[in-house]
Amino acid sequence: MKKTLLPLLCCALLLAGTSACTDNKTTADNTETANNEANDNYMRNATSGEATATNDGDTTGSTSAMPPADATATAPHATDQEFMESAAHSDQNEIQLSKLVLDKGATGMAKDHANMMVKDHTKSTADLMPIAKKKGVTLPTDMDAEHKAIAEQMKTLAGKELEQRYMQQMVLDHQKTLNTMKAHSTMTQDADLRGFIGKVTPVVQGHLDMFQKMKM
Template identity: 30%
Template structure:
C-alpha cells in the first residue's frame, strides 16, 4: 500500500512540475493581439513622423506584417474555438509606449521608435518561442512556431534602424 501511495505522489509531483512550464492559450492570444495592435499603431505613427526613409519603410512593413499576423491569429482562435476575448485596445504598458513615441521630439523620434521596436520584438520573440515550445493548444503552437521566424527577422531589422 505504501508503495502504491508513493507512486501516486511521485506521479502527481511529476505532473505538477511538468505543467508549470505550460503556457495558457488565452494569455498568449491576448499578449500576441496587444503586441500586434501596438506594432500597427506605432508603425502608422512612424510612417508619418519618421525622419529617415529607412524608419518609414520599416514602419510600413510592421503595419502590414502585424495586421496580417493579427488576421491569422483571429483565424486560429475562431477555428479552434478558443474561449478568449481579443483586446480592443492597448494595455497600459503599450499605451504608454505610444504616448512616449507621440511625444518624442522630431530629432529623437527615429531613435525612440527604434528602441521601442527592439524591445517589443525581443518580448514577442520570447513569448512566441515559449508558447511554441510549451503552449497548451497544438494548432496555436504551430501558429506561434510559424510566426516566430518572422518576428526574429523583424527584431534583426529593428536592431539595424538608425
C-alpha cells in the first residue's frame, strides 16, 4: 500500500510544481506587457505634451522668423499742425544730411543729388511757411532727434561708404515722407494743405525714384 501511494504523491507534487511555474511565468508575462504598455503610453503622452508646449506659443527652435518691421512705415498725423511740423522736420533732415555729405567731399551723382536735395527741400519749406503762419504754427528749423543721431554716425564715414549710407537714408526718408503725405491728403480738410501736398508729392516721388535707381 505504501509503495503504491509514494509514486502517486510524487506525481501530484510534480504537477503542482509545474502549475506553479506556469502561473509565475504568466504573471511575469502579464506584468512585462503592462509595463511595456505603460511605457508606450508615457512616450506618446510625452511627445504629445512637447507638441502642445510648442503650439502653446513657445516658438523656441522654430525655423520661421518673424518678418522685420517696415522701416518706412508711418502713422498718420492726428492734426494739421503735427503734419506741418513733421514736413518741416523732413525738409531739414534732407537739407542738413545733404550738406553734411557735401562738406565731406561727396562726388559724382551723390554730389549732384545732394545739391538737388538742398535746393528742392529749401523750396518745400518756403512753400509751407506762409500756410503755417496763416494757421499760427511755428515750424521747426532743425533735424529731428533721430536724424541728429544719424548725422553723428555719418560723420564717422568717408568716401564711397559715406555716399552709400547717404543714399540708403534718402530712400528711407523719402518713402516715409511720401507715405505721410498720401495719408494726410485723405485726412485733412484744409484746402491750403491739400494744395501744398499736391504740389510737393510729385517732387518727393521723383527724389525717391532717383535714389532707388542710384542704389541699384
